[in-house]
Amino acid sequence: MRLHRNLCFSVIDGLTLIFNEGKYADKVIQQLLKRDKRWGARDRAFVAETTYDIVRWKRLYAEIAEVKEPFDRDNLWRMFAVWATLKGIKLPDWKYFENTPTRKIKGRFDELSKTRKLRESIPDWIDNVGLEELGEAKWTKEIAKQNEQADVILRTNTLKTTKEKLQNILHDQGIATEFIKGHDSALRLIERANVFVTDAFQKGLFEVQDASSQLVADFLDVKPGMKVVDTCAGAGGKTLHIASLMENKGQIVAMDIYESKLKKLKVRARRNGVHNVELKVIDSTKPIKKLYNKADRVLIDAPCSGLGVLRRNPDAKWKLEPEFLDRIRATQQDVLQQYSRMVKPEGKLVYATCSVLPSENQNQIKTFLKSEAGANFSLIKDKNVFAHTSGFDGFYMALLERKG
Template identity: 40%
Template sequence: MKMHRILAEAASTIAKSVFREHKVLDHELATAFEENPKWGKRDRAFIAETVFEVARWRRALGFLVDSEETTALCAAQWVRMGYEIPEWWTYNGRSAEEIKAREAELADQPRAVRESIPDWIDELGVAELGDAWDAELAALNQRASVFLRVNTLRTTRPAAIEWLAGFNITATEVPGLPDALVLAPGKALPKSLRLDGRVEIQDAGSQTIAPLVDPQPGERVIDACSGAGGKSLHLAALMKADGRVFGMDIDSKKLAELDRRAKRANANKCVKSKEIVATTTTDFAEVADRLLIDAPCSGLGTLKRQPDLKWRLKPAQLDRLRGIQAELLDKYPAMLKPGGRLVYATCSILPSENRAVIDRLLAKGGFTLLEEKPVSPSATGFDGFYAASLQKNPA
């Protein structure tokens, strides 16, 4: 197969900005596609596959080509994709034949090289997960499927399947998750359908969190770290839009996006965005029947979806995040009524961000653990998540 020079250079440039400037891969791709509207579906797919797989397999590709230069890593990835390396592509490293021959030697390399992860994350995974780390890491290196959540305020799952089929999109039900659909491998949802409001892109693991909150019609629910509100909208749907969901965040841009999404989803009468300020916990003291703290975390459960994250994350950052998690569980439960339900969630698979944080809260008294729900990538094929549901002891 032959490739176009402009596309090859674009892929290499994006990969370089991700590795050298620690740019976010998704954002860089979106910007490049916006700036080059003439690129067709196949062009965009070639660029996306190149940069995602180079980010996913950076160290393994580096071993194959004996170089850390982005141009060389791209060349190694193209060999894996079945392309011939064009004569005009200059890089320091091995030839296509040498790259293919070296694949056999990859199995004998240390796990951090073989599975392409920074040494410190590999050591952390072993320390926290022991023997389970191998399987979880392998699962996190698989390509992510696109999962959808059917918005039951606007449609039903069978009707959504039929509606998508009208656009030649095959979506199948996900067992055990009543509102979830999964697209065929490699398939995406066009932007026009993403903006329709009948379905939301939401990983299946993420769809396990709102049901654990168990919101009831007529209640007041606070989603205390809502971001753009995927879980807020799920909570509203479970409540049949009867009651109030306060989507709170420190980022006003994300809250503006939540407002737009709530309108599309027919949830705008139920979902209200609130920017978090110094007085928020006092203003909302004992207001919530249910409180969701979807805490900032390492995001290590989402590596299949954002493989560039493992190269951006640093140990000091992880320490800071653990501090934030503890602080949120110190302050935010003040917004929950006595007898109310608290759900703490992360998209991390590390016990130090999950059960250890809950144990600290339990040790202080005032809460009873009801249920824990870890979502294992290796067991489910979903992103990695953790959630614990607790009851605030009556006063």
């Protein structure tokens, strides 16, 4: 591979924003990719994937390059040189790469890779939490898998097409996909591609959604004609899946504390041909209380650490703090206590997170069931999904039923 100066400069600019200004990697990369209209697919892929790669391995590369935060541009070029050397890319004769000790880089990589927190490039405290909650064998496998690039998975919008038809349509547009066993609506891209520019996407034939995330709506056991509340809907990936399972019949109330996210859901719903969704901003306890004992199904896709989706959000591990984990556990239990009241007798509730930590998952359910609010519920089933066993995002989901 030959390095091009303008592409490398874009990566360094992006890393400056992510590491030194705390910007979110996905937003930064979106901006970087708009820089030059002449860039082709390979150029864009280089900028996106190289930036994500260096974000993912920040701690390891910084240790090898012997640089410390905050990183100035020279530091970032040193980290870039580490990335290139470990990828086997020949460094061009640029001033930024003068005196790069390529042999020493490989030696330090071998040495540092003996220690898990350096090899997997994670903060000490995250390594300690994972070790404590999952045990050494499981945590070692899971965090290694979380450092691999995630596949692109599509969810077929069954309101408009079938999985088989969608596969053929995408094939005609030069995008090869394959089915995934155990996932009724999912297609996996065989090679990465920008699916958002396709006619199929513009027509609402699919959404991008990981295979593990697609299990949640299925877990909720919805039927056409039901009243369903998605309490932490966000931009609506699971809301739209629920709508397709309900065949656009019945009512879905999509709630969130962020109005901006619900506005995105409105746009996506229109594109998907979904018309049974009512949007509600949670700006007080009033919208919640109005729904007490009214819902056949309630989904709580709870806020969490996101430690099950680090493959997609590698910068999250540098933004997370131990205090956040304590706060989010309290929030999760509070949400369970409050939102569970919307379930009517003999109705069902799903609690889900994109975390792999028992303290955010099954322990929260145990605490809830022992509480006064949880006394009317029984656990039907739950499911832990780990990246290292499934190949997809880490997730947890529990199905509870309210007694009659």
